[in-house]
Amino acid sequence: MSLLGDPGFLLPERRDRIDRAVAERTRTLTVVMEAFCDPQNVNAVLRTCDAFGVQEVHVVEGPMKPYDRNRKISQNADKWLDVVRWKSSAECLDALKARGFAVYATHLDDGARPLGALSFAGKVALVFGNESRGVSAEALARADARYVIPMRGFVQSLNVSVAAAVSLARAVERREAERGRHGDLAEAEADELRQRFYGLAVRQRARIAKAERAETRPASGRALRRIRHG
Structure with missing residues (x-):
């Protein structure tokens, strides 16, 4: 029996939540983070991307060490995302433009347009x-x-993670107005992602169950020893 069909590992409510999340996923809106210094900002932006259904995120790594995963800040968001690492912004953005992406950069100057425009x-x-x-x-x-x-x-200006959250909230709002919807994965792509998320959820449930069993073993062992020596 497949674990995906085992209600002890993946409850119907969990499958429904995954299905709803996949329906709101997109790869036609993405975020590029350029050489962030603070790993907390990277983790905060990853959490924001997951919250707004942005599946693909690009990280241009700078001279500092690669970002450290911080579960408290990211809320494990990175495991649900496709995080692509790049050595340079030129390489990253040239690849995105070749795929048909328009590049919008946050920059304070006289030629900058308001986000809402x-x-x-x-x-x-x-x-x-x-x-x-x-x-x-x-x-x-x-x-x-x-x-x-x-x-x-x-x-x-705003903190970069806050700016990303504001920008994505506005972007999703505009996409729904201009495109009719935000989530836009093709059926085959959505099904592949759904199966991947099911697997991630199953492994998470299995780890929790294993940890719970490990916590109960010492207590049971102590009780048994007390009985034997009582």
């Missing part, structure tokens, strides 16, 4: 730059649009 009817890659240096010259040279999130207070 951008179209998300087609494939779009949102680029978020390094926390201190901002978006790289390589990315700006390849950007089809530079945009800003309008500020209403005294500060001019």
Whole structure:
């Protein structure tokens, strides 16, 4: 009997939740993170991408060490995503543009457009730059649009993970208005992803069950010894 059909490992409610998540998944909206310094920001953006159904995420690694997984911040979001690592922004963005993506880069200058003025009817890659240096010259040279999130207070910018969350919320809203829906995986692609998520959920349930068994064994052993020596 397959574990996928075993209600002890994957309950119907869990399968339904996975099915709903897959229905809202897309690979025609993506995020590019350029050489983030703070691993917490990377994990926070991954969590945001999962929350908004962005399946594919691109990480351009800089001179710092690769990001460390932080489960408290990411909430294990990375296991549900396709995280693609790149050595340079040029390589990453050239590959995305070859696939038909428009590149929108966050950048504060006179030519930048408000986020709300951008179209998300087609494939779009949102680029978020390094926390201190901002978006790289390589990315700006390849950007089809530079945009800003309008500020209403005294500060001019947001933390990069917050900017990503605001940008994706707006992007999903515009996609639903312009495209009619956000999730857009082809049937075969959705089925493949669904089966992958089922497998991940099963392994998670198996690990939990194993941990619970391990916790109960010592207590049972102590009780048995007390009986034998009582």
